[in-house]
Amino acid sequence: MSAALHGRVALVTGAGSGIGAATAARLTADGAQVYTVDRAGxxxxxxxxxxxxxxEILVAEAVARLGGLDIxxxxxxxxxxAPLADHTDEYWDQVLAVNVTAVFRIIRAAVEPLKKSRRGRIITIGSTMSRFGAAGLVAYGTSKHAVLGMTRSIACELGPFGITVNCLQPGAIETPMTAPAFTAMPQFKDYWEHKAALGRLGQPQDIADVIAFLASDDARFMSGQGFFVDGGAMQAQ
Ligand SMILES: NC(=O)c1ccc[n+]([C@@H]2O[C@H](COP(=O)([O-])OP(=O)(O)OC[C@H]3O[C@@H](n4cnc5c(N)ncnc54)[C@H](O)[C@@H]3O)[C@@H](O)[C@H]2O)c1
Structure with a gap:
C-alpha cells in the first residue's frame, strides 16, 4: 500500500486470525518485516x-531474526x-492472563529494543469495553479497561525514549471472535449494525488500517490515547 514502514520490524501477536492477521498483512504491505505469533493458524x-x-523468547527471536524491533x-x-454467576475462577484468570498479563509481559520484554529503535510504537488493543460495560462481559470488560489504563501509564514512562503507546478501541468487528455470538444472537449483530452511525459492522481491515497509521511517522506526536474505531457506534443514543 505504501512504503511508510519500510525498514521497520513489527511483532504482532494474535496474528493467526481476525484483526491480528489483517494487521500483519497491512504492516507487511507498508514495508515492515513482521514477526507473527499465535497459538494457532x-x-x-x-x-x-x-x-x-x-x-522474552518471542521478542528475542524477533530481534535476532529481523534485526531489531520498532512496532x-x-x-x-x-x-x-457468560453471566456473572458462570464466571468461574478459571474463566476469570484465563481472560485476564491473555488480555492483560500477557500484554503487559510482552511490552515489558520489548522495552529495550523499542528504546533502541528511537521511533518505537506500541499499539494495544482495547475495546469500546475499555470505557463502557456490557452484561455477560464482566471479565472481558475488566480486562479491556485494564489495557487502556496500562497503555496510559506505559506511555508516560516510555515517552522520554521516543516510544509512543496508544490503545486502539474497536467496536463490533466481524471476526472469528464475534462469529459465535452473532450467529447465536442475530439480534445482537443487528443491534451493533444499527448502533453504528455508519450503519455496518466493522471489518478487520478497518482496524488494521488505523494501526498502520499509529505505527507510522505521521502519528509521531500521538501517545497515551485510546481511540474508538467503531463506526460512530458509541456516539449514538
Ligand atoms: N472482534 C471484535 O469485535 C473486537 C472488538 C474489540 C476488541 N477486539 C480485540 O481485538 C483483538 C483481536 O480479536 P479478533 O476479533 O481478531 O479475534 P480472533 O479470535 O479472530 O483473533 C484472536 C487471536 O488471538 C489468538 N490467541 C488467543 N489466545 C491466545 C494465546 N493464549 N496465545 C496466543 N494466541 C492467542 C487466537 O488464536 C486468535 O488467532 C482481541 O484483543 C480482541 O479482544 C475485538
Missing part, C-alpha cells in the same frame, strides 16, 4: 502468549459471553 511462530517466559501490536485476546 498460519504464523511465523506458534506460541501461547500466557506461557511463562515466552514474552509491537499485542493483539491476542479472548472473549465469550
Amino acid at each position: 498460519e504464523v511465523g511462530r506458534i506460541a501461547d502468549v500466557t506461557a511463562p517466559g515466552i514474552s 509491537l501490536v499485542p493483539c491476542a485476546g479472548i472473549s465469550a459471553f
Whole structure:
C-alpha cells in the first residue's frame, strides 16, 4: 500500500486470525518485516502468549531474526459471553492472563529494543469495553479497561525514549471472535449494525488500517490515547 514502514520490524501477536492477521498483512504491505505469533493458524511462530517466559523468547527471536524491533501490536485476546454467576475462577484468570498479563509481559520484554529503535510504537488493543460495560462481559470488560489504563501509564514512562503507546478501541468487528455470538444472537449483530452511525459492522481491515497509521511517522506526536474505531457506534443514543 505504501512504503511508510519500510525498514521497520513489527511483532504482532494474535496474528493467526481476525484483526491480528489483517494487521500483519497491512504492516507487511507498508514495508515492515513482521514477526507473527499465535497459538494457532498460519504464523511465523506458534506460541501461547500466557506461557511463562515466552514474552522474552518471542521478542528475542524477533530481534535476532529481523534485526531489531520498532512496532509491537499485542493483539491476542479472548472473549465469550457468560453471566456473572458462570464466571468461574478459571474463566476469570484465563481472560485476564491473555488480555492483560500477557500484554503487559510482552511490552515489558520489548522495552529495550523499542528504546533502541528511537521511533518505537506500541499499539494495544482495547475495546469500546475499555470505557463502557456490557452484561455477560464482566471479565472481558475488566480486562479491556485494564489495557487502556496500562497503555496510559506505559506511555508516560516510555515517552522520554521516543516510544509512543496508544490503545486502539474497536467496536463490533466481524471476526472469528464475534462469529459465535452473532450467529447465536442475530439480534445482537443487528443491534451493533444499527448502533453504528455508519450503519455496518466493522471489518478487520478497518482496524488494521488505523494501526498502520499509529505505527507510522505521521502519528509521531500521538501517545497515551485510546481511540474508538467503531463506526460512530458509541456516539449514538
Ligand atoms: N472482534 C471484535 O469485535 C473486537 C472488538 C474489540 C476488541 N477486539 C480485540 O481485538 C483483538 C483481536 O480479536 P479478533 O476479533 O481478531 O479475534 P480472533 O479470535 O479472530 O483473533 C484472536 C487471536 O488471538 C489468538 N490467541 C488467543 N489466545 C491466545 C494465546 N493464549 N496465545 C496466543 N494466541 C492467542 C487466537 O488464536 C486468535 O488467532 C482481541 O484483543 C480482541 O479482544 C475485538
